[in-house]
Amino acid sequence: MAGLWAGDTLEAAMQNVNQNSRPSDLKITELRVAVVARAPMTCPLIRIDTNQGIYGLGEVRDGASPTYALFLKSRILGENPCNIDKIFRKIKQFGGDSRQAGGVCGIEMALWDLAGKAYNTPVYQMLGGKFRHKIRCYADTTESDDAKIYAQRLKKRHEEGFTWLKMDLGIDLLRNVPGALTQPAGESIEQNVTRQHMFTGIEITEKGLGLMADFVAQVREAVGMEVPLSADHFGHIGVNSCIRLGKALEKYNMAWLEDMIPWQHTELWKKITDAIDVPTLTGEDIYLKEHFVELARNHAVDILHPDLATSGGILETKKIGDAIQEYGVPMAMHFAGTPVSCMASVHCAAATENFLVLENHSVDVPWWDNLVEGIEKPIINRGFITVPEKPGLGVTLNDDVVNQHLLEPGHYFDPTPEWNKERSHDRLWS
Secondary structure (H helix, E strand, C coil): CHHHHHHHHHHHHHCCCCCCCCHHHCCEEEEEEEEECCCCCCEEEEEEEECCCCEEEEECCCCCCCHHHHCCHHHHCCCCCCCHHHHHHHHHHHCCCHHHHHHHHHHHHHHHHHHHHHHCCEHHHHCCCCCCCEEEEEECCCCCCCHHHHHHHHHHHHHCCCCCEEEECCHHHHCCCCCCEECCCCCCCHHHCCCCHHHCCCEECHHHHHHHHHHHHHHHHHHCCCCCEEEECCCCCCHHHHHHHHHHCHHHCCCEEECCCCCCCHHHHHHHHHHCCCCEEECCCCCCHHHHHHHHHCCCCCEECCEHHHHCCHHHHHHHHHHHHCCCCCEEEECCCCHHHHHHHHHHHHCCCCEEEEEECCCCCCCCHHHEECCCCCCCECCEEECCCCCECCCEECHHHHHHCECCCCCCCCCCHHHCCCCCCCCCCC
8 A cells, every 4th residue: 555655646746747858867958049139128038958859948138148158058068957056056157247147147047947847837936935926017217308208207107007116317417507517527427437436536516416306306296205216327426426316315215226336335335325314226237146145244235136137047046035135135126138037037036035126128118028928918017927827937939029029030049059069177176
């Protein structure tokens, strides 16, 4: 009877496994790329194929080169894709901050998609289950120098069902206003976009602060005080201007002020955060959990904001959320890409307790939803995304629609044998 019971249990368990796949025998055989354009960013999709006919979808971060993924192909061929953490530890040395992490993270997404399909399980379940069934989103909104026009655009977002709003609020609003900015002669806002904020010599005057505060006041008048309102893209201004601007915006109860200075400067971030009564936020360009933990441990910012396509992928981002929660820090998530990377973020957000809200840049792209099939449409419905219940990431590509929006027409997941034998002595120690 004991033997019969064991056999029945095994048979019952196997009913939940994709019978087209034997997970222990899976091997990676190919990595291919298809680059989507104007989504609204350029987004390289990747597909990892196996010896059993199932595949996984991932995405290199918006604006990054697909080469970041392709040069890792030789390092994952022959591996079992279900060994996600093992493969991640093998390739994570090849990632870096911002777009340089795109290949590692895109592959990690695709491995989760593959493992979920092999075991017939949604990704969130493999992460430990979900804390929420729907993921709250905020949407990128086209800028305007006219506060009334911008206010109406944000009000429309609120009417569309978004329960969290974000606006751009930069010193570009002041570029043609005499006496609004102090900056070295011969310098311009545009010339300083590649120079870190503390090294530009640009500061906001009292007149400039008043104009920027009035801009926010008009937005608040349109959308009300009840809905959270975040702000971003301030421009490359000094730390003291960041503090003065933060103080000027306190009465508008902002949800957060984002990336006022580069994330690397923990002590300067703490100086800003301690000086103002408005939440601060950074993190979309940070790779791996260690720097997030440093910022959280020092309470240098109030909220951390990983982009899963940079921070290390699905599991690393959940680890980030769990780690910073120990310091009382919540996690918002940055995202700008296709529905593939979006679903990776959705599964991670569902499985992370201290999650707040997920960004989306594609609300105004009419064909964005149609890039994928197998998911509830519209994907963003009244400001929320329903967590998929299908295996893996829960979506398949609509081949016809993706082909219509390729950066290079006709190049849809072409074979990549030229990357099969890329080799070096990768060990980082002797």
